[in-house]
Amino acid sequence: MAEPQDFELTVCIVIFKPDRPTVTRTLESLRRALHFLSPSHVRLTIVDNSPGASDHAWLTSAWGDLPCEIISGQGNIGFGRANNMVLDRAGKYHLVLNxxxxxxxxxxEQALMFMRENADCGLLTPQAFNPDGSKQYLCKRYPTLxxxxxxxxxxxxxKSLFQKRLDRYEMHDQPANSVAWDPPIVSGCFMFFRGDVFRKLKGFDPRYLLYFEDxxxxxxxxxxxxxxxxxxxRIVHEGGRAADKGLWHIWQFLRSAAIFFTQHAMKVF
Structure with missing residues (x-):
C-alpha cells in the first residue's frame, strides 16, 4: 500500500446531500486540472456526510478510472472533522476542496509550481470568481462581530451604507493580479496546503460543525x-450566504462565531 509521502497531491472533498450536477462539474474540473500528473501520484478522497445509505455509483462514474476512496456512514460530523478523517493520509501537498x-x-499545475518555488508557503489561496464572472474575495482581514x-x-x-468598511474587510485593496503574502484569513473552499503543515496543525478544529473552521x-x-x-x-466558486439557507444554517453560523471569538480575540466594532 502506498504511503502518504508517495503521493504528490492528495485531495479531499466533503459532501452532504449533494447536488449531483454541481459535484459532477467539480470532479470533471478537478480531473482536467490533474492532466499533467501521473494517476499514481494523486489520491482523491470524498467524504460523504449525508445521513443513511447513499448511492455512490454516480461519483465513481463522474471521476472515471482514477483512484478514489469514498468514506461514508459517519453521518453529519461536520466539515472540519470530515476533512480530518484523511489527516494522516495527506500527501506532500494536500487540497481541501469544496x-x-x-x-x-x-x-x-500553477499551485504546485508556486509551492515548489516558495518553501516558506504553507497554504495557498486562489483568485476566485462568482459564476457570473464577478470577482469573489477569498481573503479577509480579522473580523469584528x-x-x-x-x-x-x-x-x-x-450594507451600502458601510460599503467601504466591507470592502476593507474583504481586502478589496489587495491587487487582483499580483501575489500577496500573509492575508490573515482565507476561504475554506480551496485550501492548498503543504502536507506537513496540515498535519502539524492537526487539521481543522473539530468543535466547528460548519462555518469559521477556515x-x-x-x-x-x-x-x-x-x-x-x-x-x-483561478477558480469559480458558487458559494452562498448563511442567511439564505434557513434557520439551521443561521444557528450554526452564530454557534461557530461564538466558538471563534472565545478562542480568538473578540472585536465588536
Whole structure:
C-alpha cells in the first residue's frame, strides 16, 4: 500500500446531500486540472456526510478510472472533522476542496509550481470568481462581530451604507493580479496546503460543525507558515450566504462565531 509521502497531491472533498450536477462539474474540473500528473501520484478522497445509505455509483462514474476512496456512514460530523478523517493520509501537498468549485485547467499545475518555488508557503489561496464572472474575495482581514453580522445578515440598503468598511474587510485593496503574502484569513473552499503543515496543525478544529473552521485554521497556519494569495490559480466558486439557507444554517453560523471569538480575540466594532 502506498504511503502518504508517495503521493504528490492528495485531495479531499466533503459532501452532504449533494447536488449531483454541481459535484459532477467539480470532479470533471478537478480531473482536467490533474492532466499533467501521473494517476499514481494523486489520491482523491470524498467524504460523504449525508445521513443513511447513499448511492455512490454516480461519483465513481463522474471521476472515471482514477483512484478514489469514498468514506461514508459517519453521518453529519461536520466539515472540519470530515476533512480530518484523511489527516494522516495527506500527501506532500494536500487540497481541501469544496464540492461547488470549478477550476481552470492549469490551476493545480500553477499551485504546485508556486509551492515548489516558495518553501516558506504553507497554504495557498486562489483568485476566485462568482459564476457570473464577478470577482469573489477569498481573503479577509480579522473580523469584528459587526463586520460578520453586517456581511452575513444585513439587507442590501444597510450594507451600502458601510460599503467601504466591507470592502476593507474583504481586502478589496489587495491587487487582483499580483501575489500577496500573509492575508490573515482565507476561504475554506480551496485550501492548498503543504502536507506537513496540515498535519502539524492537526487539521481543522473539530468543535466547528460548519462555518469559521477556515477562519481558525488560517490564523493557526499563519503562526507556523506563510499564506499566499496566488492569482495565477483561478477558480469559480458558487458559494452562498448563511442567511439564505434557513434557520439551521443561521444557528450554526452564530454557534461557530461564538466558538471563534472565545478562542480568538473578540472585536465588536
Amino acid at each position: 464540492p461547488d468549485v470549478e477550476m481552470e485547467r492549469d490551476a493545480i 459587526f463586520d460578520l453580522l453586517l456581511r452575513g445578515f444585513a439587507p442590501r440598503w444597510l 477562519f481558525d485554521i488560517s490564523l493557526r497556519t499563519g503562526e507556523i507558515a506563510r499564506i499566499a494569495y496566488v492569482p495565477a490559480v
